Amino acid sequence: MPFVGVATGVSSENPTRRRVLRTVGTVAAIGGIGVGASVAQDGQDEDGESNGQGEGDATGEYTAVYRDTIGSVVLVTVTGPRGGGGLGSGFVIDDQHVVTNDHVVSNATDDGVELQFNTEEWRTASIVGTDPYSDLAVLRVENMPDAASELSIVDREPAIGQEVLALGNPLGLDASISQGIVSGVDRVLPSPSGFSIPAAIQTDAPVNPGNSGGPLVSLEGEVFGVVFAGAGQAIGFAISPRLANRVVPALIEDDTYEHPYMGVAVQPVGPEIADAVGLEDATGVLVTEVVPDAPADGVLEPAVPARRGSGDVIVAIDGEQIQNQAQLLSYLALETAPDDTVELTVVRNGDQQSVEVTLEARPEPRLPQTPIEPAP
Structure with a gap:
């Protein structure tokens, strides 16, 4: 069994997300033992955001949730130290903070994180704190757009079979929504740190690179997880709301979290x-x-x-x-x-x-x- 910094059956040389997620279900890392894999940066594509067009006059429950929440979901664009770029998703949790994945922003320069809201407004964000062990990060935004109300992260696990919606920017396609159910709970996922992420949510809502960091929400608009990755084969994952509710406040308060x-x-x-x-x-x-x-x-x-x-x-x-x-x-x-x-x-x-x-x-x-x- 591997220890921190010791090679495992998964290559540590920048494996693809699909290859990393093949390790789901293998031996878990219990505080000190890791899977030795990194998670690839999220999907890259040209940016651009929805201006609300395309919603039409539909009155279904999915449309209602979309209209109520999409203003709080952001496209996260990142500039790296060598000029490269990447993107992911995030969502507003209060009047100045946005949650995303650590792997979305981990290689950003000091002023290299820009957020685009679905109103077409842009904001520069600063990184408040990051946690590679849970793959969570918190960004600070000055002058949050009026349309970006906070989304609430529940402090309980969703029920298996419960309907959920994934909001974000898959493959750079802005302001996207996909629908599915909670397929499983208490999954163990690899993380960029070499440790495992516990208590993850499994869903069949389609998620792809670019979705990571966005919210997985209920039909009431509550956040039931922070989208982590799509593994293909109609399986996606999200970081547990219970874990997020432990880590995110600590990142805001202390810029770190001790596991x-x-x-x-x-x-x-x-x-x-x-x-x-x-x-x-x-x-x-x-x-x-x-x-x-x-x-x-x-x-x-x-x-x-x-x-x-x-x-x-x-x-x-x-x-x-x-x-x-x-x-x-x-x-x-x-x-x-x-x-x-x-x-x-x-x-x-x-x-x-x-x-x-x-x-x-x-x-x-x-x-x-x-x-x-x-x-x-």
Whole structure:
């Protein structure tokens, strides 16, 4: 299992978004173990925004949501240090702040972020704070256009099957809307940092490069996620609203966010592992590696390949049952903070016992220095 800065099965040499997202569903990074992949900059195309034409006189619910929210959705255009450019999407959350993806603006120059609103108004934005671990960023805008009212990020997960709309600028096509449902929750996605993004929302609403950073909204116009990427095959993803509501306020207040860090790599427990460690049911996660000097070092025991049945299996955290790595990662990300002490229930050598781990803040990510992809 990989540690931070160590190569994995996914190349770290600027893989494409499609290649990166093939890793979804593989071993999760639990505070210290990463997938070792970067996320490509969003799609490039000529800019330009909607002036409201094309809406006609339709009165359907999709049209109503579009009219109520599109004024708060922006086209984010970025100029890089070598003159290259890229684009993505974003949305207004209050009278001076816009949320987008970190990978959309991560290589921007100090004055290289411009926002275009659907009223055709342009604003220069400054970067308030970025977080590569959640792939979120906050921009500040002076003199926000009057039509750009704030969109509210809910503090709950959407229901599977709930109808949602993706707003943004796919492939540079401005002020676009696409419709779908919530296909799944609690997904684990790779991030530019080499760690995994927990609790992500899966949708079949079509999203493409250029959509990233835009809102995934309900039919009531509430934000149910920050669009992260489209993986093709009618699958798209969005960053969880619960994670966004932890990260975004911290970026506004402190320009950074500290994620909890345990320092282990895990893998799911299947029937073979369950039999080897003495579990009646195939549940929990097997600790495969522990980062030296990490919080879990000396507390948790990793599996030794040559010793069948070795290694701790984590079956609960703070009394909450853990069935897979997605649940463990989500609990750490959404319920804990650095300096918290968590109680882990583990099966070791066939016996169940409790151990405590005091979490730390994640170390600085080792990001690849990838220039913004040029516009075609």
